[in-house]
Amino acid sequence: MGIFRRVILPVAWLLVFAVIAVALVKIAFVDGLKSAGSAPAPLAQVDIPVVPATRATVTNTVQIKGTVQSDAAEAVRSTSAGKVVQIFAEQGATVAKGDALFQVKAERTVVAQPSQDGPAAAPKPVYDYFDILAPRAGTLQQLTTLVDQQVNVGEAVGKIDPGTYTVAGPVTASQQYRLLDKPGPAEIALVGGPAPFQCSEVTLKNNSSDDGGTSSGGLAATGGGAGMGVAGAIAGPGSSSGTQPDGSSTPTGTISCAVPKDQQVFAGLGATMTVSAGVSPDVVTVPLTSVKGSVKDGIVWVAGATGGAPEQRTIQLGLNDGNVVEVTSGLTEGEQVLEFVPGTPAAQDPMMGPGQGTYIPAG
Incomplete structure (x- = not known):
């Protein structure tokens, strides 16, 4: 028993400490010097989302929140x-x-005619x-x-x-661009009022315009109670409320419509105007998020056929409904484009927390 305590047990502890020391040296000086290229690949990679150009019917209707105003x-x-x-x-x-x-009486100027018998007599007033x-x-x-x-x-x-009324509401830049052509009839839904009704006399006017709305193709303002008009800037992807991608929704004009005489309304009532501005059936479309610009000319990034760099391409645009835009030329059905313009944030993943959305790198 004495030999075990004095000889065997100390030697066993020395062997254990020696094994631990060797393991630490290997971790620190051998594995740590291996090339970074031999490290395991990351478990997940970010894929740039693409979407195909598809055929759809684009119905351009714009909803504006407004109020009833006395003319x-x-x-x-x-x-x-x-x-x-x-x-x-x-x-x-x-x-x-x-x-x-009322009636007014105005004296007519009469020139006295000279007389052969003497001075001209003063004419009688007429x-x-x-x-x-x-x-x-x-x-x-x-x-x-x-x-x-x-x-x-x-x-x-x-x-x-x-004794007439007008429904009027502010419009944003994106809404104005969607209403570049003369707006069609509007459907008016009053808060707490009768069933929605049609309103045909729609007027669109820029805030900076003083031409009574004629420059926009609408009718002249029907009264001073409603400042009638609408304005413009680049439309961005999103809903028909006109909010820009940066969150801005500054009014740039006003749209208004004279309430038909057979409708009973009161000044101050809230209203929603749904304005029709055209329909394009069975046309090639892409999401607005894929396009830089949304009026006339736009730019998309066409995905490479073999995973190469995306190709930047200019296309011509038609109507948009706030979510997708019509492509009139420059892109064919089925071609794949980047879902988001390079350098802009993609849609928020509902499984991620705030601030954890995926960003598409600029190309």
Whole structure:
């Protein structure tokens, strides 16, 4: 027993420590000097997503959130100078366009004719009578003229409330580009109101435009209560709400529509306008996320046939519905394109946490 404790046990411990020392030296100085190329390949690789150009029907409808607004009263202006001699309509009366509101008397200038028997006699005064007419139909909200009052041409003497309403709402740059052509009829859905109804008098106007909407192909503004108009910048992929890829949704104009007279509405009601701007049936399409640009000309990256570098290609574009865009030329059905423009973030993976989306490297 004494020999085991004094000789065998110490030798066994020495052998154990020697094995441990050799293992540590191998890990530190042998395995650590191996070439990095011999390291195992990563368990996962990032694949650049591609999508094929496919045929589909593109329906370009744009939804705009707006409100019901009362059309502004129109001023009544005297079209003749003279003295008021008769008033035909009282304040608060309902009038039609062209109804006579009041009458003025204007003295006509008469030149005295010379007489053979002596000095020319002073001519008798001659008067002309003019009716001042209502410029539009509605309620005579105000009439300030009095009998024997002198009025001048162009003088504002009253106001007519048309009693009509307009639905108007702001539009963003992407929505304007989708409505470059004259917008078609709109369907109006009122919050807490009647069933949706059609509205045909749609007006589109830029915020910076003062031409009454004529430059956009729409009708002139139907009243001052609704600033009627729309504007533009590059449309980005996304929903029809017009939010840009960077999250911006700054209004650049206004779209409006006169409410038909047979619809009962109230100022201040919220409304959704669904505006139709064309349909392209059975056309080649790609996602908007695949295209740099979304109006007229665009750029896509066509995937290489054997895994090579993507080919940048210019294509011509037609309608888009906020998700896909029509390709009128430059790309054929079935060709594979990158799903996302190089350098932009791909769609968020629902299985990943915030900030863990996949980014496509710039090519």
